[in-house]
Amino acid sequence: MKEIRWHGRGGQGAKTVSQILAQINLREGKHVQSFPEYGPERSGAPVRAYNRISDEEILIHSGVYHPDISVVIDETLLDSENPTEGLSPKGALLVNTKRSPEEVRKLTGYSGEIICLDADKIAQEAGTGFPNVPMLGATVAVLGTDPKLAEEELKETLSHRLPPEVVEKNLQAFRAGYEAAKGARDVPA
Amino acid sequence: MKKTMTGHKAVAEAMRQIEPDVVAVYPITPQSEIAEYYAQYVHDGLVHTELVPVESEHSAMSACVGAAAAGARVMTATASQGLALMIEVVYIAASMRLPIVMALANRALSGPINIHCDHSDAYLARDAGAVHIFAESAQEAYDWMIMAQRIAEHEKVRLPVVVNLDGFTLTHSVQVVEPLPDEEVKRFVGEFKPLYPLLDVDNPSTWGPFAMPDYYFELKRAQQAGMEEVPAVFLEVQEEYRKLSGRPYRGFFEAYKLDDAERAIVIMGSTAGTAKVVVDELRKQGEKVGLLKVWLWRPFPREEVVKALSHVDRVAVLDRALSFGNMGALYLDITSAFVHQDRRPGFVNYIYGLGGRDTTVDHIHQVFEELESARPGELRYLGLRE
Numbered sequence: 102m103k104e105i106r107w108h109g110r111g112g113q114g115a116k117t118v119s120q121i122l123a124q125i126n127l128r129e130g131k132h133v134q135s136f137p138e139y140g141p142e143r144s145g146a147p148v149r150a151y152n153r154i155s156d157e158e159i160l161i162h163s164g165v166y167h168p169d170i171s172v173v174i175d176e177t178l179l180d181s182e183n184p185t186e187g188l189s190p191k192g193a194l195l196v197n198t199k200r201s202p203e204e205v206r207k208l209t210g211y212s213g214e215i216i217c218l219d220a221d222k223i224a225q226e227a228g229t230g231f232p233n234v235p236m237l238g239a240t241v242a243v244l245g246t247d248p249k250l251a252e253e254e255l256k257e258t259l260s261h262r263l264p265p266e267v268v269e270k271n272l273q274a275f276r277a278g279y280e281a282a283k284g285a286r287d288v289p290a
Numbered sequence: 291m292k293k294t295m296t297g298h299k300a301v302a303e304a305m306r307q308i309e310p311d312v313v314a315v316y317p318i319t320p321q322s323e324i325a326e327y328y329a330q331y332v333h334d335g336l337v338h339t340e341l342v343p344v345e346s347e348h349s350a351m352s353a354c355v356g357a358a359a360a361g362a363r364v365m366t367a368t369a370s371q372g373l374a375l376m377i378e379v380v381y382i383a384a385s386m387r388l389p390i391v392m393a394l395a396n397r398a399l400s401g402p403i404n405i406h407c408d409h410s411d412a413y414l415a416r417d418a419g420a421v422h423i424f425a426e427s428a429q430e431a432y433d434w435m436i437m438a439q440r441i442a443e444h445e446k447v448r449l450p451v452v453v454n455l456d457g458f459t460l461t462h463s464v465q466v467v468e469p470l471p472d473e474e475v476k477r478f479v480g481e482f483k484p485l486y487p488l489l490d491v492d493n494p495s496t497w498g499p500f501a502m503p504d505y506y507f508e509l510k511r512a513q514q515a516g517m518e519e520v521p522a523v524f525l526e527v528q529e530e531y532r533k534l535s536g537r538p539y540r541g542f543f544e545a546y547k548l549d550d551a552e553r554a555i556v557i558m559g560s561t562a563g564t565a566k567v568v569v570d571e572l573r574k575q576g577e578k579v580g581l582l583k584v585w586l587w588r589p590f591p592r593e594e595v596v597k598a599l600s601h602v603d604r605v606a607v608l609d610r611a612l613s614f615g616n617m618g619a620l621y622l623d624i625t626s627a628f629v630h631q632d633r634r635p636g637f638v639n640y641i642y643g644l645g646g647r648d649t650t651v652d653h654i655h656q657v658f659e660e661l662e663s664a665r666p667g668e669l670r671y672l673g674l675r676e
Contacts (some may be wrong), residue, residue, distance in 0.1 A: 123294045123464050133294060136463030139405070160563035162427075162459050163650040 102155035104165045105240065108184045109174035114233035119150035122237060125254045126154045129246060134159050147182050154244070167281045170243060173197060174220070174236050184210040193243050195282065197221060197232045216243060216282035227274035234271050238278025248279050292340065292468045297428040300467045301367065301393045301453075302327035304435035306337055307475035310391075311362035311482075314342035314353035318372040319405045320457035323396040345370035351379035351390075351492035358388035359497045361487025369457055370397035373411045376420065383450045384419025385513055386498055390450040391418075393435060395608075396559065397457040398645040406646020407457040409559065409610040412587075413619055415606035419513055420450040421520055422588040424558040426544075428465040429456040430493060433537060434585075434663075436470075439479045443446035446519035448485065454587075455675040456560040458646065471533060478534055504645050524586055542591035545598050546584040547573060551580030553661045554599065554635075556624055557608040558584045561642070561649045568654040579658055584620070592627035599624070604661040605635040609670070610643045617669055647673050 105122070109115030116137040123135035134153040151165040169192040171184045176198040178184060185194060190212045196205050197220035204217050218239055220232035227235075234255075241251045255275055259268045301324050305313070313332075315325040318431070332341045334654050339355075344350045347368050358364040367378060373394060382392050399410040412422060412660040423438060425431040431453060455461060470478075481638035486495040501509055520650060524542065532539045544562075547569050548554060562583035570578045579583050582598055599605055606627075609618025616622065628634040643649045664670070 120464050127292060127294050127466060132466060134463055134465055135294070136458075139462065159429055159465075160566045161651065162456075162463075162560040162563045164648045166650070202381070 104168045105152040106168040107150040108178045111146045115150045118233045118237040125251045185214045225278040228270045234274045235278030238275040239282035240280035242279045298323040300428040300432040309337045310365045312357035312364045314350045316350045321369040322459045347376040351376040361484035363482040367393040369395040370411045380418045387448040391438045395457045397462045404645040408644045425455045430519040444523045461561045501619045542586040546581040548580035552578040553604045554580045554602045556582045602635045608640045638664045640672045642672035
């Protein structure tokens with residue numbers, strides 16, 4: 102079983118991409134869970150969301166404390182939210198940042214794989230403005246999920262709520278996030 | 291087809307497929323989305339339900355009582371303070387033998403105010419006269435909502451049924467759910483046949499009359515008789531649903547690796563899933579541990595619980611609510627069932643998860659570990675800072 106923790110701020114769509122990832126993983130035949138951590142909900146406050154992905158039925162209903170992957174949608178949370186807490190040293194830290202993996206390694210002291218991408222820039226270039234979807238693309242890359250299958254699911258689910266041209270922009274943002282993560286993996290020796 | 295959905299979506303889907311005549315509901319965290327989804331279905335014309343947007347839970351249950359007495363199939367949903375506000379009418383619904391099905395998104399009662407899960411709301415309604423069923427997962431919540439309809443409406447029962455699902459843990463988390471096709475659910479629940487409906491003006495009937503010392507007692511005894519019919523009906527409905535769904539519903543509780551267990555946990559709700567993970571881990575190490583997960587809490591299946599647990603050496607009963615001044619209510623249910631048995635396990639009571647305190651795999655390991663040496667009859671607290 103793989104466990105993922107998302108760090109975002111209220112309104113950035115951490116919960117949304119966590120749920121879409123669950124749909125993607127179900128589509129590839131996995132068992133899944135996706136749940137946010139609920140505190141007082143307000144725009145801009147730090148929020149966490151979680152995924153569990155497994156080949157077997159998932160029975161556990163407690164929180165996630167030792168994730169394999171930690172995804173930081175808002176880099177200001179690197180200081181305040183301690184996104185490497187409990188993170189498996191054999192896992193991966195994904196950060197939306199202009200900084201290099203070396204800088205993030207120095208900042209966090211994390212010994213596992215670090216993937217940095219400028220999801221804000223990707224989102225701006227794609228015309229969506231939301232860094233969550235590029236970070237979803239990056240996460241799909243790190244998980245090794247078939248990107249075509251992931252895109253199909255993303256397209257289907259977004260088409261329920263967004264007009265076609267906005268869906269297309271999101272797919273672009275997803276692909277760019279996926280490619281950026283593929284090219285930027287910093288695996289320690 | 292398997293889908294990802296939250297627990298409240300799963301409950302709302304079951305309600306959509308059942309398509310009751312009337313839903314009277316007032317939103318409250320963590321139940322609100324059930325009401326919201328259902329309101330959307332009504333708006334979109336997917337159901338022909340009369341949705342009554344009431345001004346409080348007291349009114350919600352009152353509208354349910356009126357509609358059910360009039361002859362309608364009725365459903366509602368609430369949580370915590372909402373149940374507390376409607377509780378006097380829940381007693382009345384039960385005493386009038388009205389088959390109202392209610393989803394209860396379990397949430398801690400105030401105070402202090404809290405939005406997260408425990409079972410104190412269910413414990414508040416324990417003696418109201420409703421049937422209580424607990425779900426472990428979103429899938430179970432969906433399945434029990436459908437089965438509950440048949441149990442509630444059975445002519446021998448005619449009682450409200452509460453389907454309990456853990457707030458947030460089940461209501462707000464996306465899980466894999468495999469709903470049945472609409473037409474299969476509709477065929478399974480069938481047409482509702484009201485008994486002595488108020489709207490049958492050619493055959494007038496009296497509902498909710500005054501009952502003084504000369505009749506009150508007999509009416510309460512008759513209500514108990516309806517409760518006594520529940521176990522047989524429960525098993526019958528469950529078997530039919532098992533055949534329909536192919537899912538392993540068998541009995542009043544799930545006995546998980548219990549046959550040869552030396553130590554066992556008794557529990558209700560979603561934490562049963564976490565406990566199963568620990569049972570599996572310990573079994574791999576050769577330890578004989580098991581789990582009894584209660585589905586049907588009221589009426590309580592005393593004899594069957596005795597049969598299932600009498601061979602076990604040590605049993606930890608986990609209550610997710612305090613019964614102030616005594617042991618937990620589930621613990622008392624279990625231990626009182628054993629009172630006339632010569633061979634009985636040593637029982638320990640744990641209070642856990644109040645106000646949404648997370649119960650982890652480590653906590654369940656701790657319970658199994660402590661069971662070896664714990665003093666029978668002890669009241670312990672799991673996951674508490676002391």
